Amino acid sequence: MLLCDVCGNEIGARIVFCPFCGIKQERELVCKKEYIQRLVNLEHGLPFVEAALKRLDRAVLEAGQQGVTQLTLIHGYGSSGKGGVIREESRKMLDFMWMNGELKKIVFGEDFTKSSGEVRDLIRRYPILGQDRNLNKANRGITLVFF
Known part of the structure; x- marks a missing residue:
């Protein structure tokens, strides 16, 4: 009403x-589209890179089909201290999907702060995002994907 x-x-x-x-x-x-958020742990079970990328591809495909607004991907940072292979390869794959128009926006965990104009715009559009536990944590082990 x-x-x-x-x-x-x-x-x-x-x-x-x-x-x-x-x-x-x-x-x-x-x-207004309902805000639906999903969490996918790409590193669950310590998979090889190929298995993690298949999991990523399937998660993005299903999220798009189910009308998900935002997908939080846990890819980990890696134990090398400079970023793990799953992190690097999944971000390359997400960039490719974004360039092909499959994704609206990608926000890396380390950039997910209120000081970012892009993130402030997203919070204005989706106010519940301002309550996300990863906000302002500079978490290099996650990536947020918007559809």
């Missing part, structure tokens, strides 16, 4: 003229 722009009475979302005051409603009928 929505409120009439003039009299404030509750009216149906698709009502053009208020049944109480008769005034035409000037709002746009916009259906």
Whole structure:
């Protein structure tokens, strides 16, 4: 239910003229997409790189089909101290998917901070994202993907 722009009475979302005051409603009928978030652990079970990339590809495909808004991928940072192979290869694959138009936005965990203009824009669009436990943690072991 929505409120009439003039009299404030509750009216149906698709009502053009208020049944109480008769005034035409000037709002746009916009259906907001529900915010659906998924978490996928690419390093679960300590897979080889190929298995992790297949898991990533399947997760992105399923998320797109299911109308998921945001996917948080856990790829780990690696034990070398300079980033693991799964992390590097999954980010290359995500960049390729983004360039092909399969993804709207990619935010690396280390860039997921309120000081980033891109992240502030995402939080304005999806306010619940401001409560994400990874926000401002500079977590190099995750990547956020938006559809």
